[in-house]
Amino acid sequence: xxxxxxxxxxxxxxxxxxxxxxxxxxxxxxxxxxxxxxxxxxxxxxxxxxxxxxxxxxxxxxxxxxx
Amino acid sequence: xxxxxxxxxxxxxxxxxxxxxxxxxxxxxxxxxxxxxxxxxxxxxxxxxxxxxxxxxxxxxxxxxxxxxxxxxxxxxxxxxxxxxxxxxxxxxxxxxxxxxxxxxxxxxxxxxxxxxxxxxxxxxxxxxxxxxxxxxxxxxxxxxxxxxxxxxxxxxxxxxxxxxxxxxxxxxxxxxxxxxxxxxxxxxxxxxxxxxxxxxxxxxxxxxxxxxxxxxxxxxxxxxxxxxxxxxxxxxxxxxxxxxxxxxxxxxxxxxxxxxxxxxxxxxxxxxxxxxxxxxxxxxxxxxxxxxxxxxxxxxxxxxxxxxxxxxxxxxxxxxxxxxxxxxxxxxxxxxxxxxxxxxxxxxxxxxxxxxxxxxxxxxxxxxxxxxxxxxxxxxxxxxxxxxxxxxxxxxxxxxxxxxxxxxxxxxxxxxxxxxxxxxxxxxxxxxxxxxxxxxxxxxxxxxxxxxxxxxxxxxxxxxxxxxxxxxxxxxxxxxxxxxxxxxxxxxxxxxxxxxxxxxxxxxxxxxxxxxxxxxxxxxxxxxxxxxxxxxxxxxxxxxxxxxxxxxxxxxxxxxxxxxxxxxxx
Amino acid sequence: xxxxxxxxxxxxxxxxxxxxxxxxxxxxxxxxxxxxxxxxxxxxxxxxxxxxxxxxxxxxxxxxxxxxxxxxxxxxxxxxxxxxxxxxxxxxxxxxxxxxxxxxxxxxxxxxxxxxxxxxxxxxxxxxxxxxxxxxxxxxxxxxxxxxxxxxxxxxxxxxxxxxxxxxxxxxxxxxxxxxxxxxxxxxxxxxxxxxxxxxxxxxxxx
Numbered sequence: 052x053x054x055x056x057x058x059x060x061x062x063x064x065x066x067x068x069x070x071x072x073x074x075x076x077x078x079x080x081x082x083x084x085x086x087x088x089x090x091x092x093x094x095x096x097x098x099x100x101x102x103x104x105x106x107x108x109x110x111x112x113x114x115x116x117x118x
Numbered sequence: 119x120x121x122x123x124x125x126x127x128x129x130x131x132x133x134x135x136x137x138x139x140x141x142x143x144x145x146x147x148x149x150x151x152x153x154x155x156x157x158x159x160x161x162x163x164x165x166x167x168x169x170x171x172x173x174x175x176x177x178x179x180x181x182x183x184x185x186x187x188x189x190x191x192x193x194x195x196x197x198x199x200x201x202x203x204x205x206x207x208x209x210x211x212x213x214x215x216x217x218x219x220x221x222x223x224x225x226x227x228x229x230x231x232x233x234x235x236x237x238x239x240x241x242x243x244x245x246x247x248x249x250x251x252x253x254x255x256x257x258x259x260x261x262x263x264x265x266x267x268x269x270x271x272x273x274x275x276x277x278x279x280x281x282x283x284x285x286x287x288x289x290x291x292x293x294x295x296x297x298x299x300x301x302x303x304x305x306x307x308x309x310x311x312x313x314x315x316x317x318x319x320x321x322x323x324x325x326x327x328x329x330x331x332x333x334x335x336x337x338x339x340x341x342x343x344x345x346x347x348x349x350x351x352x353x354x355x356x357x358x359x360x361x362x363x364x365x366x367x368x369x370x371x372x373x374x375x376x377x378x379x380x381x382x383x384x385x386x387x388x389x390x391x392x393x394x395x396x397x398x399x400x401x402x403x404x405x406x407x408x409x410x411x412x413x414x415x416x417x418x419x420x421x422x423x424x425x426x427x428x429x430x431x432x433x434x435x436x437x438x439x440x441x442x443x444x445x446x447x448x449x450x451x452x453x454x455x456x457x458x459x460x461x462x463x464x465x466x467x468x469x470x471x472x473x474x475x476x477x478x479x480x481x482x483x484x485x486x487x488x489x490x491x492x493x494x495x496x497x498x499x500x501x502x503x504x505x506x507x508x509x510x511x512x513x514x515x516x517x518x519x520x521x522x523x524x525x526x527x528x529x530x531x532x533x534x535x536x537x538x539x540x541x542x543x544x545x546x547x548x549x550x551x552x553x554x555x556x557x558x559x560x561x562x563x564x565x566x567x568x569x570x571x572x573x574x575x576x577x578x579x580x581x582x583x584x585x586x587x588x589x590x591x592x593x594x595x596x597x598x599x600x601x602x603x604x605x606x607x608x609x610x611x612x613x614x615x616x617x618x619x620x621x622x623x624x625x626x627x628x629x630x631x632x633x634x635x636x637x638x639x640x641x642x643x644x645x646x647x648x649x650x651x652x653x654x655x656x657x658x659x660x661x662x663x664x665x666x667x668x669x670x671x672x673x674x675x676x677x678x679x680x681x682x683x684x685x686x687x688x689x
Numbered sequence: 690x691x692x693x694x695x696x697x698x699x700x701x702x703x704x705x706x707x708x709x710x711x712x713x714x715x716x717x718x719x720x721x722x723x724x725x726x727x728x729x730x731x732x733x734x735x736x737x738x739x740x741x742x743x744x745x746x747x748x749x750x751x752x753x754x755x756x757x758x759x760x761x762x763x764x765x766x767x768x769x770x771x772x773x774x775x776x777x778x779x780x781x782x783x784x785x786x787x788x789x790x791x792x793x794x795x796x797x798x799x800x801x802x803x804x805x806x807x808x809x810x811x812x813x814x815x816x817x818x819x820x821x822x823x824x825x826x827x828x829x830x831x832x833x834x835x836x837x838x839x840x841x842x843x844x845x846x847x848x849x850x851x852x853x854x855x856x857x858x859x860x861x862x863x864x865x866x867x868x869x870x871x872x873x874x875x876x877x878x879x880x881x882x883x884x885x886x887x888x889x890x891x892x893x894x895x896x
Contacts, residue, residue: 346734
């Protein structure tokens with residue numbers, strides 16, 4: 052039973068479209084542009100988390116040390 | 119004023135509070151209260167301009183091609199300019215200055231028990247830059263070609279090439295005004311975070327800080343961490359417009375999608391930047407007027423952190439049909455729907471606070487309750503839009519427009535009125551008229567729903583945004599749809615007329631209202647322990663904090679409130 | 690209240706009020722440092738966005754640098770980079786000295802650090818003049834636009850921070866009411882940021 056579920060689960064991946072054909076403007080970018088957008092999306096998304104978390108932890112440590 | 123003056127004389131450090139000249143007290147102040155009020159008043163003046171613009175273009179939609187009373191003829195270019203600047207003003211020059219800069223400045227030092235911001239002069243500079251930015255924006259309406267008309271999102275190439283937008287200088291002044299405004303809030307934001315971190319009253323622990331202050335600080339941190347990309351984008355767009363670079367022009371090797379990434383990377387956290395202060399204000403008001411402890415202080419706080427964190431990973435849902443990779447769109451659908459979880463939890467906390475409380479329906483409470491109701495409609499319709507498949511149909515329709523007005527109107531207008539009516543006694547030392555306040559409330563809230571509920575149906579019928587005349591679209595020019603448009607416009611006019619009640623009430627109460635006691639609402643937070651209006655330097659002695667801000671109706675106590683600075687009884 | 694401290698944490702607001710009976714606990718991190726850290730978060734995001742723009746635009750073009758555009762001077766800028774990094778290290782050294790209460794000696798090394806920073810700035814300016822002579826201008830191509838945008842943004846930060854540092858250097862040696870090493874720290878943090886972001890830009894834009 053579980054195997055069937057696993058099979059269906061992985062089968063569902065094949066349904067995810069690589070390209071949305073309905074979208075009239077989805078073909079302008081080259082593959083490199085898409086990759087660059089991926090990369091920069093990840094960069095910009097992670098930067099605030101990393102910075103705020105490290106500043107938060109550092110401030111917390113300083114306050115712990117002082118207390 | 120006389121109370122404050124009397125308090126100044128009894129002050130042990132009176133020599134440090136000598137009366138300042140008018141210039142230094144009201145024009146170039148370093149006092150956070152005056153700066154806060156400067157922000158609030160500037161924001162309210164800008165709100166009148168924004169409302170006037172909305173009136174002009176709604177009239178054009180309801181009665182296309184006819185002369186609009188008090189405005190004149192609205193042409194297609196002018197329509198674009200009105201829509202663009204209505205959006206820009208309401209978000210950047212009303213919601214941000216009033217809710218964050220205005221109430222943040224006024225409330226943070228009072229609520230955490232300190233005499234002023236940590237960097238008062240930086241604070242003053244922040245307001246001055248903000249004022250310049252507002253003036254630059256207003257100036258942009260009068261230059262050759264008129265104000266900018268490329269929508270408040272300002273997508274290139276429309277916004278970057280003068281031949282396309284036909285507003286050569288309008289577009290440049292617009293981007294300059296926006297950039298200046300961000301610099302101003304940057305300075306303000308540094309102040310807010312630093313002040314609430316380092317200048318709290320003795321004894322006030324992290325979890326004794328009122329939710330309103332916490333939320334403003336979280337909002338400011340979100341703003342600071344997200345504004346950089348937009349400033350970079352604004353500089354690039356300005357260079358494209360004025361010195362001939364091609365960062366966003368495909369003809370010169372640039373990429374117009376890049377602007378959308380930079381803009382929405384800021385644009386979506388911005389939604390939560392303006393939302394969180396209102397949520398904090400509402401939390402203060404509903405606890406006071408239901409005489410109950412806030413349900414789940416920590417839960418509410420952590421949901422704010424979760425919302426803030428998630429708000430950085432939802433921005434691409436504005437670009438589902440702009441040509442981003444559909445696989446990326448799937449990821450952003452998931453995160454977008456995910457962000458409704460912490461917000462729903464916060465809403466449940468607020469409703470649980472109301473449950474079983476002894477609710478007093480004073481004007482601020484009416485505003486706070488209506489915020490919860492209206493914002494829920496906005497939030498629920500957002501779930502449809504967050505799903506990328508449905509967004510393909512709804513994108514840029516009036517459904518989207520009605521959705522974000524159901525979030526932004528409660529946030530900005532209802533939140534502003536809630537806060538103003540609640541803190542008015544503290545700000546001006548006088549009470550507002552309750553009857554007029556309630557007339558104004560119902561006269562705003564009912565027409566608000568009459569304006570925007572019909573727009574959902576227009577959106578479902580396929581009505582596209584940013585079109586100044588639907589007569590050229592056969593399936594949208596039917597009489598039924600036109601009736602809905604006229605109904606929405608008439609509701610808007612009714613709502614605008616009822617604002618006169620508020621303006622009358624506001625100014626008459628400011629000078630002739632009943633004198634307000636120190637603590638008219640029997641609230642716990644520190645700003646209510648000092649005279650209304652507070653003197654220069656706020657507290658005579660630093661207050662010492664013994665407990666959290668929401669100790670209402672504590673069993674075994676005579677009074678149903680327990681100010682934060684009241685020493686515990688000796689047992 | 691168990692922490693009666695003699696010094697109010699309010700830096701600029703202290704002129705408005707003398708500390709009264711209950712005392713605020715002194716924060717372990719000064720307001721200037723907290724404010725500067727938040728500002729640096731914004732700055733990192735700003736440069737992050739510029740870097741993103743660079744990567745996206747570069748990925749969209751087949752030839753980089755575009756045809757007919759001059760190559761950037763990798764070697765001389767490498768020397769410049771070295772000068773800036775040394776300047777950052779000298780700043781660290783002067784901070785170490787000041788922490789050991791050798792303020793005047795620390796001030797001397799701070800001065801050398803500022804001088805190296807100024808050398809970097811002048812050398813970059815000379816390089817720009819040369820590049821403009823070779824035909825690389827803001828509007829000559831998107832390549833030139835990005836170069837002047839990113840390097841120019843960094844250059845403006847250098848100018849601003851150097852101005853602050855020079856002012857702080859003067860105030861450190863002032864006979865009346867001199868700047869304390871703690872008061873200097875926020876500006877130093879800004880300099881560390883400006884120094885640290887440069888190698889990233891160098892590798893990205895020049896190499």
